[in-house]
Amino acid sequence: MDQIVFSLTLTVFCAFLVYWYIRFALILPLEGRTRETERSFARFTAFSREMMDHVYVPESAEHYGDIVNYYMVKLHKAFPDSSMLVFESSEGRWKLINYLKNFKAEPKLMTSYQLDVFDKCASDGEPVRMERASLDGSSEVEALFDSFGIVSGVAVPFMQGGGQARRILLYCDPCAGRRDGSYPEEPYLRFIAAQLNAIHKTSDKLVAARKEQEQLRGELNAVLRELDMAGSRLIRGAKERKALYEVVTKVTGEETDVAKGTSAILNVVAKMVDADVVSCLRFDEGRNELVVTPGSFGIPDEERMRYSIPVDNLASASVRSFLNGKPFMSPDAQNDPEVQPQHAKLWSIRSLMIVPIALHNRTIGVLRVGSRRKDCFTQDQLEFLSIIADELAIIMEMISLYENVSATAKELAQLNKLKDEFLSTVSHELKTPLTTIKGFVSVILSGEVGPLSEQQANFLSVVDQATNRLTNLISNLLDLSRLNGKVEMEFAVISLKDLIRDSAAAMLLKAKEKGISLSFSTDEDLPPVFADVRWISQVIDNLLINAIKYSGRGARVVISGSTKGEVAVVCVEDTGPGIPPEEQKLVFDKFYRGKTNASQVPGTGLGLAISKSVVEKHGGKIWLESRAGSGSRFLFALPVAKQKRGAVPADAAGR
Ligand code: ADP
Numbered sequence: 001m002d003q004i005v006f007s008l009t010l011t012v013f014c015a016f017l018v019y020w021y022i023r024f025a026l027i028l029p030l031e032g033r034t035r036e037t038e039r040s041f042a043r044f045t046a047f048s049r050e051m052m053d054h055v056y057v058p059e060s061a062e063h064y065g066d067i068v069n070y071y072m073v074k075l076h077k078a079f080p081d082s083s084m085l086v087f088e089s090s091e092g093r094w095k096l097i098n099y100l101k102n103f104k105a106e107p108k109l110m111t112s113y114q115l116d117v118f119d120k121c122a123s124d125g126e127p128v129r130m131e132r133a134s135l136d137g138s139s140e141v142e143a144l145f146d147s148f149g150i151v152s153g154v155a156v157p158f159m160q161g162g163g164q165a166r167r168i169l170l171y172c173d174p175c176a177g178r179r180d181g182s183y184p185e186e187p188y189l190r191f192i193a194a195q196l197n198a199i200h201k202t203s204d205k206l207v208a209a210r211k212e213q214e215q216l217r218g219e220l221n222a223v224l225r226e227l228d229m230a231g232s233r234l235i236r237g238a239k240e241r242k243a244l245y246e247v248v249t250k251v252t253g254e255e256t257d258v259a260k261g262t263s264a265i266l267n268v269v270a271k272m273v274d275a276d277v278v279s280c281l282r283f284d285e286g287r288n289e290l291v292v293t294p295g296s297f298g299i300p301d302e303e304r305m306r307y308s309i310p311v312d313n314l315a316s317a318s319v320r321s322f323l324n325g326k327p328f329m330s331p332d333a334q335n336d337p338e339v340q341p342q343h344a345k346l347w348s349i350r351s352l353m354i355v356p357i358a359l360h361n362r363t364i365g366v367l368r369v370g371s372r373r374k375d376c377f378t379q380d381q382l383e384f385l386s387i388i389a390d391e392l393a394i395i396m397e398m399i400s401l402y403e404n405v406s407a408t409a410k411e412l413a414q415l416n417k418l419k420d421e422f423l424s425t426v427s428h429e430l431k432t433p434l435t436t437i438k439g440f441v442s443v444i445l446s447g448e449v450g451p452l453s454e455q456q457a458n459f460l461s462v463v464d465q466a467t468n469r470l471t472n473l474i475s476n477l478l479d480l481s482r483l484n485g486k487v488e489m490e491f492a493v494i495s496l497k498d499l500i501r502d503s504a505a506a507m508l509l510k511a512k513e514k515g516i517s518l519s520f521s522t523d524e525d526l527p528p529v530f531a532d533v534r535w536i537s538q539v540i541d542n543l544l545i546n547a548i549k550y551s552g553r554g555a556r557v558v559i560s561g562s563t564k565g566e567v568a569v570v571c572v573e574d575t576g577p578g579i580p581p582e583e584q585k586l587v588f589d590k591f592y593r594g595k596t597n598a599s600q601v602p603g604t605g606l607g608l609a610i611s612k613s614v615v616e617k618h619g620g621k622i623w624l625e626s627r628a629g630s631g632s633r634f635l636f637a638l639p640v641a642k643q644k645r646g647a648v649p650a651d652a653a654g655r
Helices: 002-053 061-078 116-124 140-148 186-252 258-273 301-306 317-324 341-346 379-445 454-484 496-513 533-550 607-617
Strands: 083-090 093-100 128-131 152-160 165-173 277-284 289-292 308-310 328-330 351-359 362-371 492-494 517-522 529-531 556-564 567-574 621-626 632-639
Touching: 002 061, 002 186, 061 083, 061 093, 061 165, 061 186, 083 116, 116 128, 116 140, 116 152, 116 165, 152 186, 165 186, 258 277, 258 362, 258 379, 277 308, 277 317, 277 379, 289 317, 308 317, 317 328, 317 351, 317 362, 351 379, 362 379, 379 454, 454 607, 492 496, 492 533, 496 517, 496 533, 496 556, 496 567, 529 533, 529 632, 533 556, 533 567, 533 607, 533 632, 607 621, 607 632
Parallel strands: 517 556
Antiparallel strands: 083 093, 083 165, 128 152, 152 165, 277 289, 277 362, 289 308, 328 351, 351 362, 492 529, 556 567, 567 632, 621 632
């Protein structure tokens, strides 16, 4: 029994010993390690959370440097005995760019080292732990460790790009010669390296995106600028086309006043290029000068009158442009040795453009455009002016033609006036002696002053007829000269019916003498006309006399009056020789006499000219219808008199 009790007691004792052995030797250290692991894990978790909370994407290299700095500070806070150095790869060497905490010697930033270990570490992308004691004593790493008093360090590569880390954090700690070779900072260092790599990658992407954005923005701005310029070019082009159109319209339009036309064009030019003075200088061959034309813009008249430049004055930019046919531009004409400054100063001109004006390859002048502002004209505007100058050439040619024509017209008018005065004077002077001659010839022919021999009577009859012809001519000339001058018509409401009947009656005897039958007919309701009875009677007489005069024996002459709407038409028709087509337009000209009958039939060639003038002064129209060999029809139309008193035919009014 005792033995059994002893055995049991021993067994319990042994079990107790085993329990305590297991508890002290195995379980307690394991528990301690587990708690330590938990603590360090909690520390690491807190550290990494804090790091994560401060992650932001840097916008520049400086920002990235700041982040690295922040991580170093935090790491140092977690491991207060540590110190750190940061290297950057630069042209095959490692340059010291940052450090934290004290070293044996003060590190010198920007010093570079040849560190093969770092090269390998950067290309492997894995942290490398180095103990001073285990370094072989020949490398530069060893020298580095020695100079900074480093006993143990971990090279952590970061800022990966293109399979290579560009920077290395050399973490230095005092735990040299740890038995198992482990180090607690490892997860921290790996975490930091991973973070810095990720941040760098994102930052790289952001920078690339920013760069791309900038580039796109630049390109967009360039496109916008281009569009802007194209828009302005379009607007300017449209404006120029409009100006050109205005100029061409002025040139080809109905503007008869050339000065006004030029002025309008120069105004358009001034408006287009925003100029203060625009003038046109025409080459005057007689004076051998460039002379300013009428219609300048921005030059007072009295200045304009004095404005001309001799063509031998080669100092003048206008003369040179005129002679060499090339445009000229100056940003500041008052201080330009190429320009004679007096005109520029006179009108305070700074910017100046001059373009030659050429017509059919011949330079006929220049166009000068000035502005009071400096350097305000462009090459485009100079080209635009050259186009305008081509149009101006046409108008300048018109000016010269116009001047020639108006000088000739003035001369002609003068001559015409002289001729009228001469005719009028001569006719009056001739009429008086002719009346006397005719009077005395009639008296002698009548035998009142004694008997005449047959021959004397014949001779005197010839004198009498000649006197009649002369009297006729003179009275025609006088009529014509009156009609050309300011003849006073005595308008009244008259009956054409009466006029036709009276004229026909007056001509009846003449017709009978020539064996011609003369008759008349008028519409029953032929309305009255508003006319000068003496002049219209003369027209009817002229037409009847011609019909009788030019028709042969046995012919028929009919005068009729009819109404055609608003006009009354008088027609004198004969069965005489007619008028060939080529003469029909000429018979109403002064002094024109038909080719075939001029020598056989007496006449002055003035009857139809007078008739035309009279009818037209009544606002009417005269014309003829004839075919050679089959008679002639002379017609004239007069506006019917309105019932209202004082209503005067349009053309007759105001005469
Ligand atoms: P004149 O009769 O004095 O020559 P007019 O001016 O009256 O001058 O006529 C001009 C010309 O018109 C005449 O010379 C004649 O050739 C032509 N002429 C005019 N009337 C007739 C007519 N009825 N028949 C043929 N020719 C005519």
